[in-house]
Amino acid sequence: MTSITDPNMSDRFTSAMEEIHNKQLKTYGEITDATTELCQSHRQFVKSALDTCLKKCTDDEMLFETIQTFKRDLEQKNASLKEKQHAISDMISEIQQKEMQKDDIIQKIDKLKEEQAKRKELIESQNKANKDRLRNLQKARLVFQDHLGMEIRTILGKTQLVKGEKLQFVFRHINRSVQDSAFVVTMGIKEDGSYQIVSSDPALECLPVLESRLQETNNLPAFLANVRKEFIALARC
Template sequence: MTPPLDAIFREMIFLFFFTEIWARKYREGELMIEKVLEFRKDVDRQNRLIEEKQEDIIREIAKLKDNEEQSAELAEHIRTLREELNKKKEMALANKKANKEKLKELQKSAALFKNRLGLEIRKLRGDKLQFVFRCINPKDLEEPFSCIIYFNEEGEYQLEGCDPPLECIAEYERKIRETKNFSALLANLRKSFAALCTQVK
């Protein structure tokens, strides 16, 4: 017995709708699979980017550590240089102060030497002193004989500008640096100038 047409028609409609639903679900499933695959690709891409960023961050951290170490070394070097500079400044100031004290002592003695020994002491620029000897030449007691004496940067005696020139000036300079006997230096200068006067005769 054949089923009635209505039943066949209903079954066909049911199958059609079922097939449509199934096809739609299948398409939705495929779309879902595509979306899942795209999502996985996005996740993989994001993971790669995160790994790259992490590597960049690690490199930057390493650079920062290197920079911090270099900065610390540089700061230590600068501190050491400053300490050395301060020590040198202190030494220079101490030398300058000592030189000024020596100069004051010499200036105090100037009047005494001028009156008793015919010695005049003139202060020149740059903390230099010019010693002018008189009463040496018996023919002209006012004839000047001079020598410039000062302290160099190391705080040692320096002699220059003898008039008339003396050949023994380097020897006198060496002796005064060794002995610090200033009176002996002045006496030797006077003797050398006096010897020049006798040679002229």
């Protein structure tokens, strides 16, 4: 063991302490360098993280704006869709109303066709009845005009009662004392084709009865014969 009295002991101790101090300084320097490197690395990491966060915030803001834009577009499209749905609903309602009007028009047309067919039948029936009456008039003309001196005249009435074309049957040879004396009955045809007795001159009280009988029998020659008989009876009074 080295003696403490060794004169080199102090130098060696000093040298050892310096060596230890240098090692510690070196270790401290390494620690300082490591710390500095770690600080710089941390700063870079923090800066990178901050940049990443800022970029993320910017991207999020852009994404939010895009979402808001899409949301507004969606609301506009929904509003437009609702308007189109209302328009389609109104159009469907209008089409249904037109279909109902179409059905109503078809029904009216069918009804008009039926009424027209009925009118046609009525007109044909009236024409047939008029033809029958014309034949009766011709028969009456042959019987009365040719053999009994009866005259048939066509006249136009001047009053609402006898408005339109009428026939006058003028009887002569009624009054034996005055052969040419005229006894007149005026008649026409109603819209339904029936006979209408307008008047007689001189007036016959039984004319309504004779008219009613004519409506029942539709026998004009018999009616004229009865009228002639009534005129003869009236002239004898």
